[in-house]
Amino acid sequence: MFKILKKSKTSQARAGVISTQHGLIHTPAFYPVGTKATVKGITPAQLNEMGIEAVLCNTYHLFLRPGDQVVKKFGGLHKFMNWQKPIITDSGGFQVFSLGLGLEHGASKIPAADLEARKKRNAGVEKFTKITEDGVYFKSFLDGSKHFIGPEESMKIQENLGADIIFAFDECTSPFSDHEYTKEAMERTHRWAARSLKAHKRKDQMLFGIVQGGEFKDLRLESSRFIGAMDFDGFGIGGSFGKFRKNVKNILDYSVEYLPENKPKHLLGIGSVEDIVEAIRRGIDTFDCVTPTRLGRNGTALTRKGNLNMKSGRFALDKKPIEKGCGCYTCTNFKRGYIRHLFQSGEMLAGILTTIHNLYFMEKLMCGIRKDILNGKF
Amino acid sequence: MFKILKKSKTSQARAGVISTQHGLIHTPAFYPVGTKATVKGITPAQLNEMGIEAVLCNTYHLFLRPGDQVVKKFGGLHKFMNWQKPIITDSGGFQVFSLGLGLEHGASKIPAADLEARKKRNAGVEKFTKITEDGVYFKSFLDGSKHFIGPEESMKIQENLGADIIFAFDECTSPFSDHEYTKEAMERTHRWAARSLKAHKRKDQMLFGIVQGGEFKDLRLESSRFIGAMDFDGFGIGGSFGKFRKNVKNILDYSVEYLPENKPKHLLGIGSVEDIVEAIRRGIDTFDCVTPTRLGRNGTALTRKGNLNMKSGRFALDKKPIEKGCGCYTCTNFKRGYIRHLFQSGEMLAGILTTIHNLYFMEKLMCGIRKDILNGKF
Numbered sequence: 001m002f003k004i005l006k007k008s009k010t011s012q013a014r015a016g017v018i019s020t021q022h023g024l025i026h027t028p029a030f031y032p033v034g035t036k037a038t039v040k041g042i043t044p045a046q047l048n049e050m051g052i053e054a055v056l057c058n059t060y061h062l063f064l065r066p067g068d069q070v071v072k073k074f075g076g077l078h079k080f081m082n083w084q085k086p087i088i089t090d091s092g093g094f095q096v097f098s099l100g101l102g103l104e105h106g107a108s109k110i111p112a113a114d115l116e117a118r119k120k121r122n123a124g125v126e127k128f129t130k131i132t133e134d135g136v137y138f139k140s141f142l143d144g145s146k147h148f149i150g151p152e153e154s155m156k157i158q159e160n161l162g163a164d165i166i167f168a169f170d171e172c173t174s175p176f177s178d179h180e181y182t183k184e185a186m187e188r189t190h191r192w193a194a195r196s197l198k199a200h201k202r203k204d205q206m207l208f209g210i211v212q213g214g215e216f217k218d219l220r221l222e223s224s225r226f227i228g229a230m231d232f233d234g235f236g237i238g239g240s241f242g243k244f245r246k247n248v249k250n251i252l253d254y255s256v257e258y259l260p261e262n263k264p265k266h267l268l269g270i271g272s273v274e275d276i277v278e279a280i281r282r283g284i285d286t287f288d289c290v291t292p293t294r295l296g297r298n299g300t301a302l303t304r305k306g307n308l309n310m311k312s313g314r315f316a317l318d319k320k321p322i323e324k325g326c327g328c329y330t331c332t333n334f335k336r337g338y339i340r341h342l343f344q345s346g347e348m349l350a351g352i353l354t355t356i357h358n359l360y361f362m363e364k365l366m367c368g369i370r371k372d373i374l375n376g377k378f
Numbered sequence: 379m380f381k382i383l384k385k386s387k388t389s390q391a392r393a394g395v396i397s398t399q400h401g402l403i404h405t406p407a408f409y410p411v412g413t414k415a416t417v418k419g420i421t422p423a424q425l426n427e428m429g430i431e432a433v434l435c436n437t438y439h440l441f442l443r444p445g446d447q448v449v450k451k452f453g454g455l456h457k458f459m460n461w462q463k464p465i466i467t468d469s470g471g472f473q474v475f476s477l478g479l480g481l482e483h484g485a486s487k488i489p490a491a492d493l494e495a496r497k498k499r500n501a502g503v504e505k506f507t508k509i510t511e512d513g514v515y516f517k518s519f520l521d522g523s524k525h526f527i528g529p530e531e532s533m534k535i536q537e538n539l540g541a542d543i544i545f546a547f548d549e550c551t552s553p554f555s556d557h558e559y560t561k562e563a564m565e566r567t568h569r570w571a572a573r574s575l576k577a578h579k580r581k582d583q584m585l586f587g588i589v590q591g592g593e594f595k596d597l598r599l600e601s602s603r604f605i606g607a608m609d610f611d612g613f614g615i616g617g618s619f620g621k622f623r624k625n626v627k628n629i630l631d632y633s634v635e636y637l638p639e640n641k642p643k644h645l646l647g648i649g650s651v652e653d654i655v656e657a658i659r660r661g662i663d664t665f666d667c668v669t670p671t672r673l674g675r676n677g678t679a680l681t682r683k684g685n686l687n688m689k690s691g692r693f694a695l696d697k698k699p700i701e702k703g704c705g706c707y708t709c710t711n712f713k714r715g716y717i718r719h720l721f722q723s724g725e726m727l728a729g730i731l732t733t734i735h736n737l738y739f740m741e742k743l744m745c746g747i748r749k750d751i752l753n754g755k756f
Contacts, residue, residue, distance in 0.1 A: 037719065041726035045707065066694065066719045073695055074715060082711045316444065317451055329423065333460045337452060341415065341444045348419035348726060 002234065002264045002285075008378050012256075012283035015373040018234075018264050020086040020164035021204050022078060024053065027264065027285040028369055030271070030362045031056040031088055032293060036065070037081040040293050041352045042359070044083050049329065050360045051367075054086035054164075056288040059157055060095030063149070064140050068160035076162025088288065091154050091167040091196075091210065094238065094268065096129055097174070099141045131171060133188065151195035159202045165266075167236050168196035170210040175240045182214035190226050197230060206233035208266060211255045214239055220254035227259075234264035237284070241270075244278035252282050259283075273302070273365060280369060280378075292362050296355030299343050303361070308336075310354055315340040328360035329353075380612065380642045380663075386756050390634075390661035393751040396612075396642050398464045398542035399582050400456060402431065405642065405663040406747050408654070408740045409434040409466055410671060414443070415459040418671050419730045420737070422461050427707065428738045429745075432464035432542075434666040437535055438473030441527070442518050446538035454540025466666070469532050469545040469574075469588065472616065472646065474507055475552070477519045509549060511566065529573035537580045543644075545614050546574035548588040553618045560592035568604050575608060584611035586644060589633045592617055598632035605637075612642035615662070619648075622656035630660050637661075651680070651743060658747060658756075670740050674733030677721050681739070686714075688732055693718040706738035707731075 004016040018025040032039045032047065035058045039047060047055065057077060062068060074080040077087050130137040135150020149157070154169035170189045173182045189212045200207050209232035213219030227235060241251040256265060264285045270276070271289020279287070292302060301308040303323040308315075310322070321331035322339065330339070330353040342350035372378040379397040386392065396403040410417045410425065413436045417425060425433070435455060440446060452458040455465050508515040513528020527535070532547035548567045551560050567590045578585050587610035591597030605613060619629040634643060642663045648654065649667020657665070670680060679686040681701040686693075688700070699709035700717065708717070708731040720728035750756040 036723045036725060037716070038723075038725050038727045041730070043707070043727065043730065044711070065723060066715075070695065070715070070719075074697065074713065080713075080716055080719075082716075317448065319452065329421070333422070335452065335458075337444075337448070338415070338458055338460075341448075341458075345414045345443060347414060347416050348729070349416045349421065351726070352419070352421065352730075 002262065004262065006374050006376075008281075008373055009376065011281040011378070013280045013369075013373050013378050014283065014285070015370045016264070016285060018086075018165075018206075018286075020206065022084060022086045022164050025086050025286070026053065026370060028276075028280050028366050028373075029053060029286045030276070030366045031286065031288040032359050032362075033058070033288055033290045034081065034083075035290070036061050037071070037077060039355075039359070040297060041348070041355055042293075044081070046329070046356060047083070047359070048085075050356065051363050052085075052359065054088060055083060056088040056090065057081075057161070057163065058095060059089045059092040059154065059161065060099070062089075062161055063092060063157050064142055064147070068157040072160040072162070076160075078162065086165065087163040088165040088266075089158050089161050089163040089167070090268065090288075091169045092149050092157070093136075093154075093167075093170040093210070094172045096136045096138050096149065097172040099128070099138075131185075131188075133191075135169070135192075136171070151192040152199040155196055155199040155201075159200070159205065162202075163205065165206045165208060165234070166200075168193045168207060168209045168232070170212055170238055172238050173212065173214050175215060177214060179214075179216055179219070182212075182216055183219055186212045186214075186219050186223050190223070193227055193230060193232075197232070208232055208234040208236045208264075210236040210238045210268070211259070212239050213255065215242060215251055217251065217254050220251055221257055224255050225258040229258075232263070234266065235259050236266045236268050238268045244275050244282075246278060246281075250278075250282075252279060252284075256283050271362075276365070277369070292358035293355050296358040297351035299350070299354065301354050302358045310336065310339050310350070311343045312340065322354070322357050323361070326357065326360065327364075328357050330357040330360075380640065382640065384752050384754075386659075386751055387754065389659040389756070391658045391747075391751050391756050392661065392663070393748045394642070394663060396464075396543075396584075396664075398584065400462060400464045400542050403464050403664070404431065404748060406654075406658050406744050406751075407431060407664045408649070408744045409664065409666040410737050410740075411436070411666055411668045412459065412461075413668070414439050415449070415455060417733075417737070418675060419726070419733055420671075422459070424707070424734060425461070425737070426463075428734070428741055430463075430737065430741055432466060433461060434466040434468065435459075435539070435541065436473060437467045437470040437532065437539065438477070440467075440539055441470060441535050442520055442525070446535040450538040450540070454538075456540065464543065465541040466543040466644075467536050467539050467541040467545070468646065469547045470527050470535070471514075471532075471545075471548040471588070472550045474514045474516050474527065475550040477506070477516075509563075509566075511569075513547070513570075514549070529570040530577040533574055533577040533579075537578070537583065540580075541583065543584045543586060543612070544578075546571045546585065546587045546610070548590055548616055550616050551590065551592050553593060555592060557592075557594055557597070560590075560594055561597055564590045564592075564597050564601050568601070571605055571608060571610075575610070586610055586612040586614045586642075588614040588616045588646070589637070590617050591633070593620060593629055595629065595632050598629055599635055602633050603636040607636075610641070612644065613637050614644045614646050616646045622653050622660075624656060624659075628656075628660075630657060630662075634661050649740075654743070655747070670736035671733050674736040675729035677728070677732065679732050680736045688714065688717050688728070689721045690718065700732070700735050701739070704735065704738065705742075706735050708735040708738075
């Protein structure tokens with residue numbers, strides 16, 4: 001259930017609450033990503049301490065390992081990973097793309113180096129994925145084994161995983177796909193949306209439909225109208241948008257054009273501060289992205305004044321916290337010079353402390369925006 | 379200051395309290411090792427939650443990186459690593475051995491694979507260390523740069539690091555050294571002990587002398603008599619001992635033979651459960667070892683029934699905690715099947731959760747032994 005508490009007068013921004021079986025999500029909200037049923041390097045106790053309300057896990061990865069059947073035997077993801085607050089799972093469609101066709105197009109979100117390694121490893125494999133009306137045949141990124149996921153399978157897997165919010169199965173097209181192919185894929189996604197709705201049995205889970213259409217205005221409007229008219233509990237916006245700019249109409253605007261106002265809207269995989277702010281202006285309620293955790297592990301700290309490279313020698317003697325005034329465990333207990341030493345020494349705690357800061361930073365960013373919306377100041 | 383609260387009637391075991399500037403250490407105690415000013419993967423908050431009272435850091439590593447001068451600029455190790463309870467630093471002697479001469483003898487505690495890699499990397503370097511009456515010339519394991527540490531330098535470095543308990547500079551001989559060389563090294567260690575005592579200025583730090591003498595009974599007795607007669611605040615027993623056996627006199631017995639009863643005794647680098655129990659019988663109060671953390675990171679959990687390989691497929695569907703009845707964060711919140719999944723997936727949290735369990739296991743082991751001594755049941 002979604003309740004809007006306050007709407008901005010100057011934009012489509014709103015503050016609200018999503019109620020789930022495992023508690024409330026106050027929106028706008030950012031979901032840390034726990035791809036394989038763990039937010040990398042962070043315990044659930046630490047997530048709780050930061051005030052984080054929900055995490056997003058990846059259906060594709062968990063389907064392959066440990067397997068949704070295994071997770072089900074543990075009583076679902078909440079019990080498996082010991083996270084008692086809301087969990088969201090994506091549909092698997094994006095990973096099937098990014099670890100499959102996206103590789104062939106070189107358009108995946110995977111870092112270039114990994115991409116090359118993966119391409120080499122898979123040399124001789126003719127195609128990673130084969131998309132049919134039924135669904136997607138693909139090879140495991142782990143061992144090359146063959147699998148199939150269609151809308152019915154995605155629903156079954158997500159029911160086994162047992163998240164509070166799940167997504168309809170979609171085809172995420174490559175930004176390099178042309179209008180013709182993107183239209184074809186979008187229409188297939190629409191048919192899959194209907195099949196997902198029909199196949200979904202667990203009514204304690206909210207099911208979100210996904211708007212696609214690539215970077216084409218007409219397709220985005222069409223997808224928004226089609227998916228928006230269906231009986232979903234909320235909506236996800238998938239695919240790529242280009243850069244959002246203030247007061248400039250964007251693919252995202254067309255994507256939400258016909259979505260019902262009273263339902264929650266999730267922007268899949270977008271996590272930069274600028275993009276989040278612009279997306280909230282356009283009526284987006286929730287976000288997920290690996291960026292804050294990935295950056296943190298690799299030595300980049302998010303601050304209000306921009307990113308800091310914590311490995312830099314200029315921090316060697318710096319007695320300041322990562323960010324002055326930040327209330328996170330890292331900033332209230334450790335100095336930049338220590339964190340720099342940990343990165344230089346290849347210590348696990350380096351990535352842990354910086355990830356804690358980055359997730360707290362995102363959480364506080366969202367709390368601040370929410371407060372501004374509630375106070376009519378956004 | 380050290381106070382013995384209770385002595386065992388059937389052995390030399392005792393329960394006591396070491397008072398330091400940063401609080402109490404209840405003995406027998408096990409110190410987790412935080413080589414580079416961090417217990418790998420574990421936050422100070424997590425250590426506190428486990429009830430851990432003290433950690434041991436390595437002088438050699440911190441001297442090389444970030445440098446004791448840098449740590450001093452941060453106000454010492456306690457402030458640098460945000461650990462407000464007691465800290466112990468070793469003298470650097472063991473690492474000069476294990477990363478130097480020990481390599482040449484193939485007798486270092488470094489895993490064989492690392493050893494080979496390190497030997498190759500250093501191929502062409504004629505000698506890693508050169509020991510003179512003044513001290514030790516050695517090459518950094520980080521970059522091959524040349525350094526010198528003698529007793530006066532070790533004291534200065536350890537004063538800059540600012541631990542509560544520090545050690546006299548010693549030469550730790552290889553188990554492959556003969557009687558003649560071991561005797562020569564021991565006598566040098568005795569002269570260095572006198573110089574360490576003389577050079578040590580910070581009276582807020584307890585200074586421990588180190589008994590050496592290899593696996594030779596006569597040398598151990600001689601070292602014990604010599605070092606035990608000096609005005610140290612406590613004593614460390616260094617070097618190798620062979621396997622301890624119940625009711626069988628061992629090199630460790632000769633090492634403590636002449637040490638004053640009313641001072642604390644630390645056994646350097648020993649951490650197996652069996653050895654700890656036998657060493658406590660012989661009057662040892664405190665221990666440090668990387669084993670619980672190293673094993674935990676690499677997938678081995680300590681339990682009362684022996685070690686568990688958490689990577690094993692037999693745990694895939696196991697809903698039990700690592701150890702039934704264990705009160706640690708890991709065992710009260712996560713199941714073996716989940717931890718196995720994390721190891722299989724190469725997730726940081728795998729090593730973190732297993733390390734937490736292992737350190738808690740050691741802490742509870744020591745608490746149990748202490749309680750038994752206090753109740754006259756050890």
